[in-house]
Amino acid sequence: MDTIEYSSRDKELANKIKAISDEAKPEDCYTCIKCTNGCPANKIFEGFAPHKIQVAAHMGFVEDLIESGILWYCMNCLTCQTRCPMKTSPVQTISSLTNISVNRGIAPPKAFTEMIRAVKANGAIIQPREAQTTDFDFLTRDDLELPARGIKDPVKFQEALKIVGADQVLEIKKAEEEI
Amino acid sequence: MKYGFFTGCTSQADSYENEISSRVILTHYGIDFQDIEDQSCCGTPIKTTKHSMWAFLAARVHALAKKQGYEAIATICNGCDLSLSELSHELEHHPDVVELINEALAKEGLHYDGSLPVRNILEILYEDIGLETIEKSVKKKLTGFVTAAHYGCHAIRPKTIKRPDNHEQPTHIQEILEILGAKSPVYPELLDCCSATTIGVDAEKALKVSGEKVEIMKLRGYNSIANICPFCHKQLGASQDVAGKVLGKDVKLPAMYLSQYIGLALGMDEEKLGLQFNLTGWEELVNK
Known part of the structure; x- marks a missing residue:
């Protein structure tokens, strides 16, 4: 039995993301925040922060991210992926998560x-x-x-x-x- | 190199000036190209919603172009260019997706077995034709033009695959403009996104982003904008009136495609370059 149980944790999330993108790699993010500093959506949409999305995806806690609809605010400018020192891709994590939500039957904008x-x-x-x-x-x-x-x-x-x-x-x- | 010409949804639907001027300039410099028959969307706008449908649409363009005997695909939209360029890279470790899209392609008698080279019009201008040839063909220098280049995110990123220009310090549009006699100095907001991709999510905020970029270009003393992507061009050009209303400011600044600047410097007729479709008040600058 696990020492801690989280009811909303998606333990299969990492595999679901990998099935869509090899480059998302949320597990390699060490939250240097370079992505969020260069993110144009972060400047205009409160709470939109690619590094936080990477961490949430790594941990498997994405329910509220998916439900909030905030992931659709990504401008797909690819700056986060281009500047990540760990060669992860927040934009691909985001795009994988929007796909996962649609696959689950949640309507896109x-x-x-x-x-x-x-x-x-x-x-x-x-x-x-x-x-x-x-x-x-x-x-x-x-x-x-x-x-x-x-x-x-x-x-x-x-x-x-x-x-x-x-x-x-x-x-x-x-x-x-x-x- | 025999190019299959891919116009993409935006250029073929209403951004006619992009398609018209691209055709005229590519023809002028003797580029061997013909339209890919039966072409459909490149897939890019669908990628965040349905990844497998994106892959299918991008693969369909490659499969058609190969079947029709082309050696490469020429694009006039950054979104199309990235979609078609990144397909093989993204499918590299996903044989299951390749299998699925081939099952779908088979319905139309098509098959995807790898991508053709994809060339953005900026690469064709800068690499195939080259600065020297363009410079020699200039008949009427663009004196008095102080033009802000806008590359568009997908022409320069990501750095994991080859893109038409450098991902942090692109120069090719500016180099071409300078050859034509215009001034095109770099500016701090050069790489800023036009936000076209969020226009369907929150139009007001997207227009605020694009409007502010045009406003800062004006403040920095530019008298015109050069685009290569129809999505960017809509945001930074055609939408200037409505962006101005959102901001409560005047953000009117002549916006044209790079191929139109080239055509003007070659002394071509304005209508031949589709300038009648640019509604951002270029007349005064061009006829000066």
């Missing part, structure tokens, strides 16, 4: 679900549209004689996306809408 829905529909996160010019004209790809875009065989593309988990994310959204 709406914008992320919408991007997946758009990719599934047409292959891109935004569809080609009219763009405004300095003369207040609104021009499309066609007007500009740019090559057309879009998926040749959307049905097969969507079957492929299902295999790699797109529908799992969209199902979360659906479940939420039904509540």
